[in-house]
Amino acid sequence: MRETLSQRSWEWIKKQPDFHSHELAKEMDVSLHQAQMVIDHLKTLGAVETINSKAKPVVYAKVARAKPHLPGKNPTSPQPNSIRQRIWQAMRFLEVFTIPEVMGLAECSKSSVERYLTDLCRYEYVVKVGSFNKRAPMAKRRGWHNRYRLFNNTGHKYPVARKEGLYDQNLKRLIERPETAE
The missing domain is CATH 1.10.10.10 (Winged helix-like DNA-binding domain superfamily/Winged helix DNA-binding domain)
Incomplete structure (x- = not known):
């Protein structure tokens, strides 16, 4: 450190x-x-x-015998106002949501929400509950957004995506990627 x-x-x-x-x-x-x-x-x-x-x-x-309290940097501690923390809190609040709803509540970009949502879907923390018909004409698809549900709400701290897996700060353990059926 x-x-x-x-x-x-x-x-x-x-x-x-x-x-x-x-x-x-x-x-x-x-x-x-x-x-x-x-x-x-x-x-x-x-x-x-x-x-x-x-x-x-x-x-x-x-000053003789002075011992000032100088806390160090902790690079692994979550930032309370980080974008992912705000996204996670928005998902917890809404439970069933679309990307634009989370963007509005978390005040962040679409790419930030999509990137984090991809990680959470991969580890089955979020599931897609409704999607549009890709074969439908554009006129019928306009205004339609995929709906997602927060499936695994473990607490107020956001899960952190890592190379080894998804670290859940609430459970204080690493969640390994689930096996996909081939």
Whole structure:
């Protein structure tokens, strides 16, 4: 797991008797503005204090025995407002739906809904309940959309499609692809 800028900065600051924002920016290879933001954040957490504000640049030092809470990045955690989370919530709300209905409720593109719907259909979380007659003339098909039903509603967290299978965050397990009858 990669460390955040605040975590890397704190590890460096702990080893310094004192420092200023220019040193931190150079050491972390970030802009002066980003370094100052990290320092301000650590000051609000009570981990860094100003030693000399009259000096240019201002001199800072770590607070003795300070242990700021700096949570790391978790690349596998679901984003609460991600597109797929919104699509999943729309499907749970509607239960029986069309692609345009989900697009409207989730406020996302048709391709996003279709892509996620394909994954969910593949793992039998969603089933198609009604489709139009492909042989019917275009005039009779106009305005008709396939209807889908959420078949496997396991909870509020959206299932994540992976190479190995579909990871259900509610069941906390990987769902393997069902065997297709040949």
